[in-house]
Amino acid sequence: MDLKEVRVEIDKVDNEIKRLFEKRMILADNVARVKAETGDSIFKPEREVEIINKLTRDIEPQIEKEYTAFIKKIMEVSRKYQYGKTLTMTDPLKIDFKTGPVERSEYHVIGEEKDICRKAYDYEMISEESFDDIAKVILNNPNTAGIGVMEDLGIGVSDRLHTMLINNDIYINSCKIVVDNNVRKKVVTFSKDLIVTEGDNRLKLMFVCPNRSGSLASILSMIADYDINLTEIHSVPDRSEIWNYFFMIELDAAFTEESTKALIYQLMNETEAFRLLGSYKC
Amino acid sequence: MDLKEVRVEIDKVDNEIKRLFEKRMILADNVARVKAETGDSIFKPEREVEIINKLTRDIEPQIEKEYTAFIKKIMEVSRKYQYGKTLTMTDPLKIDFKTGPVERSEYHVIGEEKDICRKAYDYEMISEESFDDIAKVILNNPNTAGIGVMEDLGIGVSDRLHTMLINNDIYINSCKIVVDNNVRKKVVTFSKDLIVTEGDNRLKLMFVCPNRSGSLASILSMIADYDINLTEIHSVPDRSEIWNYFFMIELDAAFTEESTKALIYQLMNETEAFRLLGSYKC
Structure with missing residues (x-):
């Protein structure tokens, strides 16, 4: 076969696979419906491993890795489809958020970052000793926010700012990029609420x-x-x-x-x- | 259909898809053979986009993203298979490397990193002003190596060390992790050669x-x-x-x-x- 003939054959196979794919998605839809009723989870890693082992049992070794990757993908997109379906049937996503913009009475910053933060935000800023101190203020007063350097682009993320966010359930609400010593830095404001403002991207x-x-x-x-x-x-x-x-x-x-x-x-x-x-x- | 019946149907569909997958890989093998002869490239993004557009033309909108992801995967594993096949037919991988271990006469380090580097490597080290200076020494003298901090784990990579490696075609040859001020750091040696030593992982x-x-x-x-x-x-x-x-x-x-x-x-x-x-x- 020359390349052209092979491609005609590939087209045929792809179209046959397409019909089977459509059939499989209809079956996945059925699974999603049953699971939404029973509250059963969509992702069952052990069951997937079982299916993979069964399906790969008689596959030729030279295409085994390729076939395994391929059926994992079928399962992945099948789950994706089921999550989408479930979201239209029930409302399982329980995330509290407020809508912005929000006015703040106070902004807190750690002393050593004040100059950089000023380049990004033109607010009065109160200096604190550490991110832990800022977290305390924010958690006790919903009307305050913190400002800090989240990331030096090309160098790395700020470990202490992220640790503070994660340990205290604090959220980033805005971000500006400033250039400091030739390094672009992401400066952010953060508070105790997840705030979704129109235009957030x-x-x-x-x-x-x-x-x-x-x-x-x-x-x-x-x-x-x-x-x-x-x-x-x-x-x-x-x-x-x-x-x-x-x-x-x-x-x-x-x-x-x-x-x-x-x-x-x-x-x-x-x-x-x-x-x-x-x-x-x- | 209950969940059990649906699963029996899914099994059937998966087995039919498997036969078609095997057929498609045999066709991919044909493509690889022709391309190895003609020196044609395996990856043709424009052709793939064309195929995707053609195949998704009549697909239902609610499964279009899923189907697109699925056929992209077929193409990906098909390419993977073809690269493997080509490697067994020709030797297209032209990478110069030496085999280690290699003895060095001199190690160079930037002054401010000397203390940390000493924690990792017990060599005599000559201090330089910058990574550029180290690069110059290394490139002019194959018997020398540099030592530096590649990464603060959890904080970020060293921008200047990576820039130096990239700009001067310099390779990392060994790596040790040391703890400095509670931060784990990767300290590496580097030289002008890619050196592959038994046990490298x-x-x-x-x-x-x-x-x-x-x-x-x-x-x-x-x-x-x-x-x-x-x-x-x-x-x-x-x-x-x-x-x-x-x-x-x-x-x-x-x-x-x-x-x-x-x-x-x-x-x-x-x-x-x-x-x-x-x-x-x-």
Whole structure:
């Protein structure tokens, strides 16, 4: 066969696979309906491993890795479809948020970051000794916010700011990029509420990857399958040793969109320690 | 249908899809043979987009994203299979490397990092002013190596060390983790040669993601499909503005293994500005 003939054959096979794919999605819809009624979870890793083992039993070794990747993908998109279906049937996404913009009476900053933060935000700022001190003020007074450097672009994320956000359930509400010593830095405001303001185009979140091979890749593919782009990704080994590694990612997405909600619902179900870290415009 | 009946149907569909998948891989093998003869490239993004557009034309909107993700995966694993096949037919991977271990006469370090580097390596070290100065010494004298802090785990990568590696074609040869002020730091040695030593279990590399939606996810899935784990990932916006973003990743892999070589071959072909940054044990 020459290349042209092979391609005609590939087209035929692709069309046959398409019909079977459609059939499988209708079956997935059935599964979603039953599970929504019984409250059963969509993602069952053990059952998936079982199916993979069964299906790969008689596959030729030279295409085994390819076939395994392929059926994992069928299962992934099947789950994606089921999460979307479930969201239209029930309202399982329980996330408290306020709508902005919000006026603040006070902004708190750690002393050493005051000059940089001033470049980004033109507010009066009260100096504190540490991010822990800022967290205390914010949690006790809903009318206050903190300001800090979240990230030096090209160098790394601020460990202490992220630790403070995570440990105290504090959310990023706005973000500005300033240039300091030739380094672009992301300066953010944060408070005790998740605030979604019209025009927000970034969603920051963290999760821990389940300890399975390829789980990060599968989570990032999942995000891509929603047609949502990543704008940042960082892997962070946890010093408290409760988790091994967590990931902080920034999405080019608005919380109010249906596809974003479906993605968040899937991430809440398929990652560990999932947490929203903020919504902002950048 | 109850869940049990649905699952019996799903099993049937999966088995039919499996037969078609096997058929498609045989066709992909044919494509690989023709392309190896003609030197044609395996990855043709425009042709793939064409096929996707054609196949999704008559698909129901509610499963369009799922189906698109699914056929992209078929193409991905088909390419993976073709790269592997091509590697067995020709030797397209032209990477110069030496085998270690190598004795060095001199080690150079920047003054401010000397104390930390001493915690990792027990060598005499000559202080230099900057990484550029170290690079000059290394490039002019193959018997020397540099030592520096590559990464503060949990905080970020060293921008200036990576810039030096990238700009001067310098490779990491060994790595040790030390604890400094409660922060775990990766201290590395580097030289002008890529040196592969028996027992190396880490491969560091960088690439630029093609500017297409989901391209990072697709690259990470590709890595996962080779059964190779990521140990680190960092996205770095480039200040020179030649690239938008590049990615630095560390793989749990040995350069000498066939599957690692096939992955590198695929990455060289499917990413931009691909570069190996080193092989070491960690």
